[in-house]
Amino acid sequence: MSLERKDEYDHGAWLAEKDLSIIEKTYLMTLIWLDKRLRIVDYLELLEDMYYKINLQMPKSHTEQYNLDNKFWYWYPLYALGSFSVIAYIVAAVSGALLGFYYAPSTAGETPEAYEAIVAIMKDLNFGFMLRSIHRWSAQVMTAAVFLHMLRVYFTGAYKEPREINWIIGVILLSLTMLFGYTGYLLPWNQLAFWAGQIGVEMSLAVPIVGEWTAQLLFGGFSLGQPTLIRMYILHVFVLPFVVTALIALHIGIVWMQGIAEPH
């Protein structure tokens, strides 16, 4: 007596009733053998799905669909602001990694060592001045692009109903971008950096209960010094890059899943 059920999924019987060549038979039996163990069918389905998703075709072009043939100006360029901020972020990451080779987060010495390092990058290092310039400008452009991107999303109503989560992630990303800029602003340890840091300490100290704790955590004390600089450095090159990159991936992933809001 056999426990195997004789049903439509009995591949052996199905195989037997077909008149197959030896090659076909071997192929099919191998396939069935593998499929029983690895469920290849599921993955084939995935592949097929991907194939059709990649090779989609549209009956109407973008301009036809939105009847734009007679329009000179359109909102469409503003839809590139999100990817512009990503590009600027990548440029900033590359140039920042190169700058990191030559920078030292230290306030030691008559003139702070960090400041000396920046001076050395700008004066002695080949291409160093340009490198710092690229890093700074890509940061500026990224911040500007993020702001304008938010305005575009607001004025085209793209934040509405199914997309609330992405709007909130976007607000968080905007805040983190500004924090990125702020921590980077403090790294050269010049007068501007020092007094901007002073404002930060005073802001956190103004908060009643958690203020002193925050000042300790973020600025390493109630007055600025070596601990502040090293904390800003770690935030700028270690913590924020991971957090912001992960959030950008999530942000774009959700856009991919939900689609770009109509109309565009």
Add this chain to the structure above:
Amino acid sequence: MSDSDTNEPRTDGSGPGIVAPDDEVPTWRERKERTTGLSRLTYEYFERARREDQDLRQESSYVERDVLGFPAWPHETIRNLALASFFTGMLLFLAAMLPPHLGDPANPAETPSVILPDWYLYWSFGLLHLDPINPELAIVGGEKIMSDELYGVLANVVTVGAIAIVPFLNKGSARRPVEEPFWAAVGVGGVVFAFTMSILPIQDMFPWAVAITFDLAFFLPLVAAAITYAVLKTMREGYMYDLNRRYYRLRPPK
């Protein structure tokens, strides 16, 4: 074999052995449908959602296109690469033309005459200068409830919070500013407010009284919002006809 021939109950803990499945034995699908708790609920919900989706698609009067987007290659990819390289080139050009400035090294003993963050934090820095409207309570004898600094920090938190809850206040299918003049006015007012807040830290530098600058910082956003509202309200009628024709066919209003 001799062991199984005897019908005496066995004391070694082994069970009655495997029973062949008959018609009474539930299939895996039935078992899955019979399970209870969260997994059962999830399963039921997904089944219902799928059916609902299918019904909606079948009932819908508008024709669903069988294909939904452009091919990514070659058009889109080449266009995106071109845009990206143009943009990067623009960045390098900026960097080459406008080199960054490096001021004096940090000196805790010497406070500079102007303390400013980078430009994108001007609005936030401006919100720290709201001390004239920090409320005073008569009960506490005219003293302020909280320090001016705390008031400024809270103003920052409130601003970011207000931006974050926008999608929960404004719902619906309207997409263009002309469709919702009020929200467009709020947006324009907000942008102008960010600029007027940015000039608060340097309010002493204007040739007129400080109070005038401070009042203007709150009055100008309102003016801008009112103008936006009026203009969009006027434009609305002519625009709505075109809008309806253009894309309400794709996105029928509920």
